[in-house]
Amino acid sequence: MKTKPGYWYRQSAAAPVRVIDGQMEVLLVTSLRSGRWILPKGIVERDMAPCQSAAKEAWEEAGVQGRMEVRSLGMFQTNKWGGICDVEVFRMDVTKIADQWPESDKRKRKWFKLSDALKEIHPDSASQILQKITLQPLRLTLVRHAKSSRDDIRLDDFMRPLNDRGRRDAPEMGRRLREGSIQPDLMVSSPAKRAIKTARIIAGEIDFPEADILEAAEIYEAAAGELLMLMRRLPEEKRDVMLVGHNPGLTDVANLFLRPGIENIPTCGVVRLAFDAQRWRDISPQGASLLVFDYPKKEICETQYKSPFL
Numbered sequence: 001m002k003t004k005p006g007y008w009y010r011q012s013a014a015a016p017v018r019v020i021d022g023q024m025e026v027l028l029v030t031s032l033r034s035g036r037w038i039l040p041k042g043i044v045e046r047d048m049a050p051c052q053s054a055a056k057e058a059w060e061e062a063g064v065q066g067r068m069e070v071r072s073l074g075m076f077q078t079n080k081w082g083g084i085c086d087v088e089v090f091r092m093d094v095t096k097i098a099d100q101w102p103e104s105d106k107r108k109r110k111w112f113k114l115s116d117a118l119k120e121i122h123p124d125s126a127s128q129i130l131q132k133i134t135l136q137p138l139r140l141t142l143v144r145h146a147k148s149s150r151d152d153i154r155l156d157d158f159m160r161p162l163n164d165r166g167r168r169d170a171p172e173m174g175r176r177l178r179e180g181s182i183q184p185d186l187m188v189s190s191p192a193k194r195a196i197k198t199a200r201i202i203a204g205e206i207d208f209p210e211a212d213i214l215e216a217a218e219i220y221e222a223a224a225g226e227l228l229m230l231m232r233r234l235p236e237e238k239r240d241v242m243l244v245g246h247n248p249g250l251t252d253v254a255n256l257f258l259r260p261g262i263e264n265i266p267t268c269g270v271v272r273l274a275f276d277a278q279r280w281r282d283i284s285p286q287g288a289s290l291l292v293f294d295y296p297k298k299e300i301c302e303t304q305y306k307s308p309f310l
Helices: 050-062 114-120 124-130 164-179 193-206 224-232 249-257
Strands: 010-020 023-030 041-043 064-080 083-097 109-113 138-144 186-189 240-245 270-275 288-294
Touching: 010 050, 010 064, 010 124, 023 050, 023 114, 041 050, 050 064, 050 083, 064 124, 083 124, 109 114, 114 124, 138 193, 138 249, 164 193, 164 270, 186 193, 193 240, 224 240, 224 249, 240 249, 249 270
Parallel strands: 010 083, 138 240, 186 240
Antiparallel strands: 010 023, 010 041, 023 109, 064 083, 138 270, 270 288
């Protein structure tokens, strides 16, 4: 006999995942009563979507935050409170792990290799959901620096700052990226003044920590082949990367993957690519597709930005 209100039996769970050395890991927590390994889960809050409620549980029970996939992985059932709870599971790609969290004194947490998590997780029906988890497809967002100033002819090219238009365009493009749910795991920028300033402005708009932006000297004045080499050396656990640089290199490297190509990436323009490959070192023109091509003067349509999970 059910002992709780009906809505308590509708729950959502997070499946927190990360990639280490090219292998998928899943974070499980111990249940309060039995101590068995489970997914962070709880009642779907009435004012939240199920995936949002799952994110809340992941923080409270496991101390992790990250990107939630809005599409459900599936549903499993578990017995509780004299009835059967239907638990909908949503993938979370973890970006932050806290040392202390609301229930850190009540639960243990542990990262398991996916194969081990499938054996340890309770109930068995939850294991069937985890089997659907795979490595996220690779995504690359190329961003050309915003418009820069040439007013001071004494300045070396490397030191040219953004002009007024550039300082307007960079936050605008950052807002568009945020509205398109584009949240990179890694940002890499040319250290040239106009490029790193563009990267920092965009990072502020998409809530990427400015201190985590990597500066790569080889991006400055790099040709397409050099940029391709850099891309193929990206860390495997970083599945969604933003690269801020310069023309003609950015346009040329984009056109290595696009058929038909694009004539030019304008200042502060964005090209977002998807790759079929599972490893950066294996990306190729045959397995690439265009998700977004946008720039400040382009008219925005509602369907232009696609979910990073598509």
